Amino acid sequence: MNIRLLHFLLILLVATVVNGQDSGTLKGSVRDSIGDPVEFANVALQGTQVGTMTNPDGSFTLEVPSGRSYTVTISCVGYRTKQFGVRLDAGESRQQDISLMRDVRSIREVSISARQERGSTFQRIDVEELTYMPTATGRVETIIKSQAGVSSNNELSSQYSVRGGNFDENLVYVNDIEIYRPFLVRSGQQEGLSFVNSDLVSSIKFSAGGFDARYGDKMSSALDITYRRPREFGGSASISLLGASAHVEGAPKTKRFTYLAGYRYKTTQYLLNTLETSGDYKPQFSDFQTQLTYQLTRKMELTFLGNYSSSKYQFIPQTRNTQFGTKDIPLNLRIYYDGQEVDQFDTYMGALSLIWRPVEGLSLKLIGSAFRTSEEETFDIMGQYWINELDNTIDSEDYGDSIINIGVGTLLTHARNYLEAYVISASHLGAYRSGNRHVQWGLSYQYQEFYDRMSEWEVIDSVGYVIPYNGEVLELTKSLKSDNHISYNQFNAFIQNTREFNGKKADYFMTAGIRGGVWNFNQTTMVSPRLTISTQPNWKRDMMFHISAGYYYQPPFYKEMRMPDGQINYEIEPQRSIHLLLGGDYIFTLWDRPFKLTGEAYYKWLSNLIPYKIENVRVSYAGENISEGYAKGIDFKLNGEFVPGAESWMTLSFLQTREDIEGDYIQVWDGTEFVTEEAGEFPRPTDQLFTVGVYFQDYFPNNPGYKVHLNAFYGTGLPLSSPVEDQYYTQLRMRPYRRVDIGFSKVIKRETDIWGERNPLRFFESIWISAEIFNLLDINNEASYLWIRTISDQQGVPGMFGIPNYLTGRRFNIKISISF
Numbered sequence: 001m002n003i004r005l006l007h008f009l010l011i012l013l014v015a016t017v018v019n020g021q022d023s024g025t026l027k028g029s030v031r032d033s034i035g036d037p038v039e040f041a042n043v044a045l046q047g048t049q050v051g052t053m054t055n056p057d058g059s060f061t062l063e064v065p066s067g068r069s070y071t072v073t074i075s076c077v078g079y080r081t082k083q084f085g086v087r088l089d090a091g092e093s094r095q096q097d098i099s100l101m102r103d104v105r106s107i108r109e110v111s112i113s114a115r116q117e118r119g120s121t122f123q124r125i126d127v128e129e130l131t132y133m134p135t136a137t138g139r140v141e142t143i144i145k146s147q148a149g150v151s152s153n154n155e156l157s158s159q160y161s162v163r164g165g166n167f168d169e170n171l172v173y174v175n176d177i178e179i180y181r182p183f184l185v186r187s188g189q190q191e192g193l194s195f196v197n198s199d200l201v202s203s204i205k206f207s208a209g210g211f212d213a214r215y216g217d218k219m220s221s222a223l224d225i226t227y228r229r230p231r232e233f234g235g236s237a238s239i240s241l242l243g244a245s246a247h248v249e250g251a252p253k254t255k256r257f258t259y260l261a262g263y264r265y266k267t268t269q270y271l272l273n274t275l276e277t278s279g280d281y282k283p284q285f286s287d288f289q290t291q292l293t294y295q296l297t298r299k300m301e302l303t304f305l306g307n308y309s310s311s312k313y314q315f316i317p318q319t320r321n322t323q324f325g326t327k328d329i330p331l332n333l334r335i336y337y338d339g340q341e342v343d344q345f346d347t348y349m350g351a352l353s354l355i356w357r358p359v360e361g362l363s364l365k366l367i368g369s370a371f372r373t374s375e376e377e378t379f380d381i382m383g384q385y386w387i388n389e390l391d392n393t394i395d396s397e398d399y400g401d402s403i404i405n406i407g408v409g410t411l412l413t414h415a416r417n418y419l420e421a422y423v424i425s426a427s428h429l430g431a432y433r434s435g436n437r438h439v440q441w442g443l444s445y446q447y448q449e450f451y452d453r454m455s456e457w458e459v460i461d462s463v464g465y466v467i468p469y470n471g472e473v474l475e476l477t478k479s480l481k482s483d484n485h486i487s488y489n490q491f492n493a494f495i496q497n498t499r500e501f502n503g504k505k506a507d508y509f510m511t512a513g514i515r516g517g518v519w520n521f522n523q524t525t526m527v528s529p530r531l532t533i534s535t536q537p538n539w540k541r542d543m544m545f546h547i548s549a550g551y552y553y554q555p556p557f558y559k560e561m562r563m564p565d566g567q568i569n570y571e572i573e574p575q576r577s578i579h580l581l582l583g584g585d586y587i588f589t590l591w592d593r594p595f596k597l598t599g600e601a602y603y604k605w606l607s608n609l610i611p612y613k614i615e616n617v618r619v620s621y622a623g624e625n626i627s628e629g630y631a632k633g634i635d636f637k638l639n640g641e642f643v644p645g646a647e648s649w650m651t652l653s654f655l656q657t658r659e660d661i662e663g664d665y666i667q668v669w670d671g672t673e674f675v676t677e678e679a680g681e682f683p684r685p686t687d688q689l690f691t692v693g694v695y696f697q698d699y700f701p702n703n704p705g706y707k708v709h710l711n712a713f714y715g716t717g718l719p720l721s722s723p724v725e726d727q728y729y730t731q732l733r734m735r736p737y738r739r740v741d742i743g744f745s746k747v748i749k750r751e752t753d754i755w756g757e758r759n760p761l762r763f764f765e766s767i768w769i770s771a772e773i774f775n776l777l778d779i780n781n782e783a784s785y786l787w788i789r790t791i792s793d794q795q796g797v798p799g800m801f802g803i804p805n806y807l808t809g810r811r812f813n814i815k816i817s818i819s820f
Helices: 002-021 112-118 139-145
Strands: 023-032 042-045 051-053 059-065 069-075 082-087 093-100 122-125 170-174 201-207 221-227 234-240 243-250 257-266 277-297 300-325 330-356 362-390 402-434 437-462 465-467 478-502 506-519 524-537 542-554 575-590 593-609 612-615 618-621 627-643 646-661 665-669 674-678 681-683 690-700 703-715 737-749 766-774 782-789 800-806 811-819
Touching: 042 059, 051 059, 059 069, 069 093, 082 093, 139 201, 277 330, 300 362, 300 800, 330 402, 330 800, 402 782, 627 690
Parallel strands: 023 093, 170 221
Antiparallel strands: 023 059, 042 051, 042 069, 069 082, 122 201, 201 221, 234 243, 234 811, 243 257, 257 277, 277 300, 300 330, 330 362, 362 402, 402 437, 437 465, 437 478, 478 506, 506 524, 524 542, 542 575, 575 593, 593 627, 612 618, 627 646, 646 681, 646 690, 665 674, 690 703, 703 737, 737 766, 766 811, 782 800
16 A cells, blocks of 8 residues: 555656646736836736736746747736737746836726826826827827817927917926927928937826926926836837837846937928928938936936937928919919028937935935027028919910919028027925825926027018118018027926815815916016816716816016017016816726717916917017917817727817907008007917817728728818018918828737747837828818018009918828837
């Protein structure tokens, strides 16, 4: 009996040893996008019963049968599921660290922080949607433009308008560092790369108004971006007809040091060749960014964020041929050019952050940053123009040809504009989270300095007469000359507290904060209280409601201070805005898939405003606080999986924004003559009454590797700024902006695919190719207007013509992307 028992134990031991040699060991850790461990994540071999869960520190160990390929699936509530392929030999041990992205489509948030975020005015945007979205500019900005309440009428620009504000009223933060952009850019053709590199992004939060006290002093919106903290080596690269990009990231075995770096190159020459002005376009834009993080101790880390950007734009125009006018009076403008434009914009940014977490829930952060921009805008361009009336008689042999010349002349423009700017900042941010309470505070100091030298003028000579013509002296049509040097300081502080209160019938969330500042340019003190209250009733339907109110200051930056003659207004004051928002969201299931409907109504009281005009993307200010106004509207957004596994959304917005400018006037016909009257209240330059947007994704039912991505936008026409220099009132509007971009992508290799050892592409994690069509319907959208004055004795023919400057036409683009 003893011998039989001994034999049985020996057989069992041998079987155990053999079984152990027929498997390998997969070890690793699971963390979120900012490096915190993810506990209770499921780690499983797809198609088997083999699986495990992560420990509190995010680590896991999984036995994998050897000799064949498996797909490892890692999932956790509130995060996007991630898969990767693995094949282990018997006895082999492999380390695999995984980073999970938060799932913005996760329907029922379970954590306190997620519930508090849902109750705020911020929305979290899925960074994975950046990958395939067709765009001619930055991918982050394109996805922001597709949000409710946001509009942009220029595909060449990354700038956007939010709820009636202009481009200069939007805050952008990367890793809690405020981001700035060049000041002299006047057109989308000149504009280079935006600061945000989408290859490096881990999270995006966006608020269209009513944002918390921790965010600085702007009147419209806040964009909060966090860059990734790598857990393992990886990277990506892409190339297209519009440029190329590449990034690399990694963390050595100790994980104490991590690096993240990206390079981008962009050229819009291919797009600009569709403009009505033909010539030699030579735009070249590039930038390099890096984020380096070193963990000094278990509770302290040091991070450096650096950026260098170079934008060069050279343009030698040749001819322009534009049809305009009306059906009854069709007109044609033809211009022959001499001269060129040469622009250079270089920006530098460096920031050092020290983070200390002395105890659980407490975070202390010190940030020092410096920004510099060096800008040159130079051009001398002469255009000889002819304005002709065209034959519109359908049966005429000369249909479409010129029948009479109604204007001829020469337009000469000159600029020698130079600017140097420095922004130096130092700040402290603190946060303490305990249970359902989250307290945040901060102190900051900022120094700004500007050197500005501008010389810009324009002359129009029509049939031998210089316009304006007085018969005695030569007058310039436009003239701007300045030589300024200004510097000033700003101090800010804030504190805010977020609390959750749980009741029998509902849960309540409240964020109350106050922000204070001193702007010493004219010794202005600013106090900004802000409050958001939200509630989630204990209903069967998952709904949440919020109300938000706040007082917002916007101290003038350099451009707002400068008057039309180029001089600085030393008496200028901050603009002010009071926000009142009421909104909510409803999360529901349709077709067994998640959907979310959000809506928000708002009213903004605007005071101490500095009026401005918009030409293309250039915002020209009056340099004086001489306006009062308001903005009101309502926004809707529906997003969800209209197609299983692919998120899409639709937005609908209504807006009205008006102002009353002190001293502005209009010419009114009283029956016998034109008389001057006060203009009263009229639309602001961003008064886009109605917008609708759609972003839709789909794929072939039996082959999800083939995907289609459609981005469409319609917006009613914007007010057209008056060509009269000292007049802001206008009743004219541009035509509606209509644009459809579509992209088709084919996934050649997925993360879960395992290719043979002889295949050279096996080293890449994923490969895909995209075909994009910009401006699918080839619509002539308007960017701005060229105003040409003529001397004419033709009865009924005006002496000033507004000719639209059209944006880009239809273009086809190919892009190849890889990740490793």
